[in-house]
Amino acid sequence: MRTKIVAGNWKMNKTLAEGVALCKELQEALEGKKLFCKVIVAPPYLHLASVASVLNKGTVALGAQNCADQESGAYTGEVSAAMLASAGVSHVILGHSERRAYYHEDGALLAKKVKMAMAHGLTPIFCVGEQLEDRDKERHFEIVEEQLEQSVLSLSAEEFGRIIIAYEPVWAIGTGRTATPQQAQAMHAHIRQTIANKYGTEVADNCSILYGGSCNASNAKELFANPDVDGGLIGGASLEVAKFLPIIEAFT
Ligand code: 13P
Numbered sequence: 001m002r003t004k005i006v007a008g009n010w011k012m013n014k015t016l017a018e019g020v021a022l023c024k025e026l027q028e029a030l031e032g033k034k035l036f037c038k039v040i041v042a043p044p045y046l047h048l049a050s051v052a053s054v055l056n057k058g059t060v061a062l063g064a065q066n067c068a069d070q071e072s073g074a075y076t077g078e079v080s081a082a083m084l085a086s087a088g089v090s091h092v093i094l095g096h097s098e099r100r101a102y103y104h105e106d107g108a109l110l111a112k113k114v115k116m117a118m119a120h121g122l123t124p125i126f127c128v129g130e131q132l133e134d135r136d137k138e139r140h141f142e143i144v145e146e147q148l149e150q151s152v153l154s155l156s157a158e159e160f161g162r163i164i165i166a167y168e169p170v171w172a173i174g175t176g177r178t179a180t181p182q183q184a185q186a187m188h189a190h191i192r193q194t195i196a197n198k199y200g201t202e203v204a205d206n207c208s209i210l211y212g213g214s215c216n217a218s219n220a221k222e223l224f225a226n227p228d229v230d231g232g233l234i235g236g237a238s239l240e241v242a243k244f245l246p247i248i249e250a251f252t
Contacts (some may be wrong), residue, residue: 003208004037004224005164005231006248007063008238009093012044012123015113019047023054025241030059036251037231040091041238045079052088063091063125066099069112081120092117093233095127095151097170107150113152118159125164125233126152128191132171140169141190148194156201165191165209166233172213174235181222181229184211188228191222217246224250 014022030039043051052062057217067189068078084092094113099105105113110126117124128147130140144167152163167187171177179187188209196204211223212233223229231251238242 002206002230004251005040005143005208005210006037006244006251007040007091007093007210007231007233008042008244009063009065009096009212009233009235010041010043010238011065011098011235013239014043014047014048016047019043020050020054021052022239022241023060027055027246029241029245030248031056035059035248037248039248042091042093042125048084048089049087057088057090061090062088063093064089064122064201065093065096066142067092067094067113067117067122069116071110071116080170081122085108085120085122090121090123091125091164092122093125093127093166095147096251097127097129097168097173101170107147110151111154114155114163118155118162123162123164124152125166125210127166127233129168129170129173129213135169135171140187144187144191148191148210153194153198160195160199161203161206163207165195165207166212167191167209168212168233170213174214178212178214178216178219178223179211181226184229185226186221188226192228215247217243220247220250 040061041065064084092153095110101158111227114124128144130143134143192204210231215232216237
């Protein structure tokens with residue numbers, strides 16, 4: 001059975017002290033609990049090394065929110081995949097719609113980042129998702145296929161077997177407007193079919209596909225109950241243990 005996952009994307013929130021405190025609190029809340037999903041937190045770069053030292057990796061895995069497309073060298077402001085791995089990071093969110101929109105990351109650049117992350121043993125959580133106008137024009141399936149095609153469908157089957165996909169409709173991110181369970185399931189099934197067409201059903205069946213976009217304690221259970229929704233990538237609700245824990249516990 002494929003892995004169920006709840007991952008928290010903190011985005012640009014929390015000071016260092018607040019971030020460490022949040023991780024400690026989360027760690028304590030989960031300690032000794034029987035979990036039915038893998039838990040990942042993705043704090044800002046600055047927090048990673050400190051947070052790594054308070055997390056018990058057996059319970060909570062550590063993710064970054066981005067990585068450089070280059071190995072090392074004169075790239076001011078960038079953080080490499082090797083640096084992340086050396087700080088205890090195991091996962092990296094790539095292709096988030098905020099990075100695509102505000103930092104102009106395109107499919108070709110993201111393909112390089114995915115390769116670089118994997119070369120250093122990091123597991124990409126690769127995000128796809130349409131804008132509202134794409135959905136209104138009924139182009140959502142096409143857009144998401146294109147995003148997969150541009151950045152991850154050139155991986156070998158063995159490589160693809162190691163990545164996680166997150167479907168995050170842009171119109172649902174931070175808006176309080178969630179995709180309906182039916183909309184999420186339809187897109188997740190479409191993504192899985194696209195993967196199957198390229199790599200076969202075994203790779204597709206083993207790929208964890210997460211939903212992201214205003215996922216919270218009250219809608220998580222219904223979203224995760226869908227056969228092709230393997231968990232969530234959580235923004236706002238991952239910033240407080242009281243909100244994040246019930247999402248993790250939506251898997252029972
Ligand atoms: P929200 O949960 O705040 O809508 O954010 C979703 C997201 O972008 C996670 O990567």
